[in-house]
Amino acid sequence: LPDLQKAFAAYLSGEDGAELALLVRGDSISAVARLRIHRHHLEQSLASALAATFPTVQALVGSEFFVAMARTFVAANLPAQPVLAEYGAGFPAFVGGYAAARDLPYLADMARLDWALNVAFHSPEAPRLAATDLEGLAPDRLLGLTLELAPGGALVQSTFPIDRIWQASQPGVDVPQVDLEAGKVALLVTRRSDDAAFVSLDVAEATFVRAILGGATLEAAAQAAFGVEPAFDLSTSFGRLLASGVFAALR
Template identity: 35%
Template sequence: MSADGQPAAPALPAFSEALLDTSLPVPSGVIGPDGKPAPKRFSVYRNNVVVSLVEAIEQTFPAVQRMLGEDYFKALARVFVVGNPPTSPVLMWYGAEFPAFLETFEPLAAYPYLADVARVEWSWLRAYHSEDAMPLSPGELGEVAPDTLGNMTLKIHPAAILVESAWPILSFVAANRFLPDDDMAIDLNDAQSVLITRPDLDVELMLLRPGGVLFLEQLTSGSTLGQAAEAASAEVESFDLSGVLTDFLSAGVFRTFAS
């Protein structure tokens, strides 16, 4: 009881834990207008919270949902929600741990590509809501003297995100999210690394050329253009600097450059 004789409010940790764990009892202090315990009211509230979180996962990972089927995905999302309560009041950022959850969820061990598909979808969300910034244009870089170009460092655009995978993740996302009506053949032996960018209003997904991953990682770590190209060429014989650089500039991967 509180000092004024009214029932004490339930402790917040106990209340939040009971919302997602149906094995826990209704927290003390949850009462109805008549002043008596209200387990039915709490059950309704508990269900609404779980449903809202499941819907948030569904909206963020539509490709994974289509691959698993709506009913299975909904049940899977409920399992995730119970074990991974939100840590932020901003619901659109709920689900960051979902790809790792898929990776360790034993019943889905036969589908190891699902986690990387989810990573692409989570990266899509991050890119969509990332900071607005004017991407570096090909013309700006073209004005740099050729003999100094190799000494340039390039700052990566805040919306540019790389997802590297041993699976055909771009094909999976395209077939199950963006082109669901196309009869697309997918080769599980086709390892794909995807670059997610948002140079303007729309998020774009690009399949990287050979050596593109290492090249971008080198630039991100602060290597000069020349150093990054040398590292990629040494690792990947078919690395095409001109082609990769053209792809990156057209996708708005870079923000600024400096000597």
């Protein structure tokens, strides 16, 4: 049985299956045809799973193009886990190297955003840090805090305006033509209630969040932000992030 399972997995990964066909009963359908049905069904199922995980990418390239791209990915990347929502972590990097998509240089970053939203959506509920949790803390204690993002949170950065591209790709949304030269963006993805969302950050806020993710204290992160934007307002920016529920509650 282990040999049969190994041969079947190899066939589903793209091998010709000649030896496997000898182990499969054909009945009214030949063994080769039966195996092809299994492989086609697998490719179709995984391509559909990828379409559900990367809806913005599919909206940008169209269903036919996406299916062809997804099946190419599937052929070399079978799931390592049984949960399909966890399948596709390597898809953004694959998209970045997919020759047929070279005229869409922002597509890999859109895939990264889709994946981050997927991870956030399926992340567990957990307590979030709120402004009220910090009331009464001495200034030195407050500025000495180190914070973590809530489960599923991620910082997605791009040289393209992927926030506007994402908005323009949503069903029923009428957005003016997106200027791809509009400049880079930084988006903080988080779970929000029963959905996932992102918060757009300016340059100073992105620097602040990167420092926080690197283990810096609140004070050190603020200093990093002041370094790129002297007018950075810690109270306003930190308050906005707290209101968005992006940080995990203090332990």
